[in-house]
Amino acid sequence: MLYRLVITESQRHHDQIILQPDQEHYLRRVVRLNDGQSFIAINGRGNGWQVELTTTGGTIIAEMNDDRELPIQVSLMVALPKGSGFDDIVRCTTELGVSRLYPIISDRTLLKPKENKLVRWRKIAEEASEQCERFIVPYIAPPLPFLEAIQHIEDNSPRFIAVARNTDKHLLNCLNSADLPSQITIVTGCEGGWTTKELQSAIDHNFQPITLGKRILRAVTAPIAIMALISAIAENK
Amino acid sequence: MLYRLVITESQRHHDQIILQPDQEHYLRRVVRLNDGQSFIAINGRGNGWQVELTTTGGTIIAEMNDDRELPIQVSLMVALPKGSGFDDIVRCTTELGVSRLYPIISDRTLLKPKENKLVRWRKIAEEASEQCERFIVPYIAPPLPFLEAIQHIEDNSPRFIAVARNTDKHLLNCLNSADLPSQITIVTGCEGGWTTKELQSAIDHNFQPITLGKRILRAVTAPIAIMALISAIAENK
Numbered sequence: 392m393l394y395r396l397v398i399t400e401s402q403r404h405h406d407q408i409i410l411q412p413d414q415e416h417y418l419r420r421v422v423r424l425n426d427g428q429s430f431i432a433i434n435g436r437g438n439g440w441q442v443e444l445t446t447t448g449g450t451i452i453a454e455m456n457d458d459r460e461l462p463i464q465v466s467l468m469v470a471l472p473k474g475s476g477f478d479d480i481v482r483c484t485t486e487l488g489v490s491r492l493y494p495i496i497s498d499r500t501l502l503k504p505k506e507n508k509l510v511r512w513r514k515i516a517e518e519a520s521e522q523c524e525r526f527i528v529p530y531i532a533p534p535l536p537f538l539e540a541i542q543h544i545e546d547n548s549p550r551f552i553a554v555a556r557n558t559d560k561h562l563l564n565c566l567n568s569a570d571l572p573s574q575i576t577i578v579t580g581c582e583g584g585w586t587t588k589e590l591q592s593a594i595d596h597n598f599q600p601i602t603l604g605k606r607i608l609r610a611v612t613a614p615i616a617i618m619a620l621i622s623a624i625a626e627n628k
Numbered sequence: 629m630l631y632r633l634v635i636t637e638s639q640r641h642h643d644q645i646i647l648q649p650d651q652e653h654y655l656r657r658v659v660r661l662n663d664g665q666s667f668i669a670i671n672g673r674g675n676g677w678q679v680e681l682t683t684t685g686g687t688i689i690a691e692m693n694d695d696r697e698l699p700i701q702v703s704l705m706v707a708l709p710k711g712s713g714f715d716d717i718v719r720c721t722t723e724l725g726v727s728r729l730y731p732i733i734s735d736r737t738l739l740k741p742k743e744n745k746l747v748r749w750r751k752i753a754e755e756a757s758e759q760c761e762r763f764i765v766p767y768i769a770p771p772l773p774f775l776e777a778i779q780h781i782e783d784n785s786p787r788f789i790a791v792a793r794n795t796d797k798h799l800l801n802c803l804n805s806a807d808l809p810s811q812i813t814i815v816t817g818c819e820g821g822w823t824t825k826e827l828q829s830a831i832d833h834n835f836q837p838i839t840l841g842k843r844i845l846r847a848v849t850a851p852i853a854i855m856a857l858i859s860a861i862a863e864n865k
Contacts, residue, residue: 619856
């Protein structure tokens with residue numbers, strides 16, 4: 392298994408890769424690569440290259456095919472759970488193929504995310520993409536209030552809102568592997584659930600309420616369960 | 629929402645509940661219940677009661693119906709991930725309806741679980757059952773070597789082993805919501821995957837290899853994804 396790392400576009404010039412000092416250190420001292428040995432560089436936007444380590448950085452020796460992405464783009468809007476729960480959400484949903492994550496401040500959100508959280512979440516997404524062998528790093532938006540977030544969705548793809556203790560359809564019953572939309576948006580709540588006003592606003596913005604089963608899932612578990620389900624439906628064979 | 633707690637059989641005498649000092653402290657000081665107010669006691673085996681707090685403990689005022697369990701009993705055998713990853717697996721899979729968890733030591737397992745881990749995992753399972761409103765607390769077995777674990781399965785229900793980088797069927801394609809078995813056993817690996825010998829032993833013991841999609845899931849994510857999928861198939865409506 393070749394080691395993977397994310398590079399920015401400015402690090403690539405034709406077939407040459409300029410490594411950052413920490414990346415070079417990691418490849419040589421931790422992964423213990425020598426000149427002439429290979430690693431994989433990804434740009435986080437769907438491109439990947441096999442790269443040979445050289446004295447001046449790296450030389451691309453082959454372009455790689457990306458066959459790890461779901462055939463459906465999933466945007467998850469996630470009311471921020473308490474503690475470091477969103478870290479787990481970023482990690483697990485990246486592995487399960489999410490496209491975009493929107494951390495949401497709902498009426499019952501207790502966490503006030505610090506400025507440096509977004510940097511941390513994006514770093515976790517990079518590492519998760521490297522680990523699970525994706526070439527795409529999911530986009531993570533800056534935290535937004537719930538109402539603002541749902542007002543700013545521009546596409547007309549199907550939208551769902553997960554609600555605990557309801558009698559709505561299960562998400563599995565709303566998606567058909569033979570006829571998947573190209574995009575989908577799903578919102579999940581935080582501890583304490585949605586306020587009546589929030590749920591009504593979501594419905595007014597064309598979100599369809601769905602259930603995720605009979606037990607009460609924590610705010611961390613719900614988005615992971617959703618991505619597990621969607622990836623299975625999309626990759627069922 | 630009434631507060632929930634797990635009691636042992638020895639704490640119940642006819643309609644009287646004897647509370648442990650820490651439970652009484654929690655109900656009165658943290659949840660701030662007064663005499664005459666209600667909570668829910670569960671025995672972790674499928675029974676639940678609405679209980680009124682009294683000066684001497686609690687009095688059962690109603691038996692409750694358990695409608696939170698999946699119609700399929702799922703046993704997960706999970707190769708122990710590094711760090712505290714198994715804590716997350718216990719928490720999330722309990723919420724998603726698992727029946728039994730078997731922590732497994734595989735050839736590539738790095739973690740040597742300490743004695744007190746089992747007590748901790750069982751406590752996490754209790755808390756997760758209380759939180760997600762189940763009346764059953766999943767059974768967690770003491771850690772076992774992989775080969776020993778698969779040799780000791782006594783029932784003849786379907787058995788699957790999750791394998792990364794394979795071209796086998798997706799788990800979703802092996803289960804049919806109209807014709808679910810009453811029991812199922814699924815094994816998931818640790819970082820580094822299965823050795824050839826382990827995989828062959830599993831196949832020799834009638835485990836069918838399955839995939840969980842095109843990306844490489846961590847040892848923590850795989851069992852959670854499996855339970856999300858099975859609960860959706862079982863509760864699809």
